[in-house]
Amino acid sequence: ALVQNPWKAENIYKTIRANAPDLLGAQEVEGHHWDVAANIGNDFTVVGDGTAGIAIMYRTSQLTLLENGLEKIYEQDQWGQRYVQWAHMKSNADGRAIDVFNTHLCVCGGSDLLKSARRVAEVIAMHRSSPDSLVVLTGDFNVFPGFEQSDAIKYLKGEIENTLVPLQDTFRIADPNGNGNTFGEAGKIDYVFTNVGRGVGGAWIDRTWYGEASDHFPIAADVS
Secondary structure (H helix, E strand, O other): OOOOOHHHHHHHHHHHHHHOOOEEEEOOOOOOHHHHHHHHOOOEEEEOOOHHHOEEEEEOOOEEEEEEEEEEEEEEEOOEEEEEEEEEEEEOOOOOEEEEEEEEOOOOOHHHHHHHHHHHHHHHHHHOOOOOOEEEEEEEOOOOOOHHHOHHHHHHOOOOOOOOOOEEEHHHHHOOOOOOOOOOOOOOOEEEEEEOOOOEEEEEEOOOOOOOOOOOOOEEEEEO
């Protein structure tokens, strides 16, 4: 939307502003990460350089960045190298540690997506700042084989195998039986995860029409 159809950009900004995040994990920003940050709030800034189209953005009034980096994911598709972006942050309000991870997995088969999910979990375990930190994982997981019942999602949630850092899908904590589709009516491929046991004050998929924008619905969660 930002490159091939730049007229959609303002609708994307409207969508983000309406959901008022303090922390944003974005995919397919295609070199426009600073443009997005500049248009969604006065105090937003960007983590990293937008490698592979992924970007973490945050309000400097709410959060402080301590450290950040990238790790490769080995499974690829026609769009090339995939990564997990990570950032250690702290809350300006209470100083708590927040470890943020953002990714965009390949358009692949179920076995490759499971391998990628294992790698994501490995990166979380490698770069978690402390055992009691709040972990936030955002991403487009492209789990078309099975959606919420895909092995990749089950693995991240600790439902199969020995997951390194079991996570919970914030939307399903808030709304166990609601419509989870995030890519039109195709199914749920986009997620905001936190580590198991963290508070979820609310989570939602915004299907409001702000004008033609992304082909994904924006998703959000209030976590603690």
